[in-house]
Amino acid sequence: MVSTSYLASQPVTDFLSNVGFARRQAHKALTLWPLVSPLGAPPFRRPAYIPLADALAAGTLVIDEVGEHGSVPHVRVTNRGECAVLVLFGEERRGAKQNRIANASFLIGAKQDAVID
Numbered sequence: 001m002v003s004t005s006y007l008a009s010q011p012v013t014d015f016l017s018n019v020g021f022a023r024r025q026a027h028k029a030l031t032l033w034p035l036v037s038p039l040g041a042p043p044f045r046r047p048a049y050i051p052l053a054d055a056l057a058a059g060t061l062v063i064d065e066v067g068e069h070g071s072v073p074h075v076r077v078t079n080r081g082e083c084a085v086l087v088l089f090g091e092e093r094r095g096a097k098q099n100r101i102a103n104a105s106f107l108i109g110a111k112q113d114a115v116i117d
Contacts, residue, residue, distance in 0.1 A: 049084040
């Protein structure tokens, strides 16, 4: 389970309260509804984050097994840094007893510990 403390962050709340849907765009089997900010809306403040590779290189993110014997689909990630770490879908996570590939994108908050798939 991923820590959800970052979900309540003010930048995300600000963004969601100031967006609307633009006109539907479709091509063959793909349909998109773009999110747009109204004119005069305050600029969106993105949460600060660093990529997984940078956090691992800096030694601020540690990847380890969930328990003594491990769990193949899960790893524990500990972010000891002052900035959130972005783990992207398809990115290889090296560490623990075996390397794994992320099956989704995750944002691990600063000073957070989480178990991810």
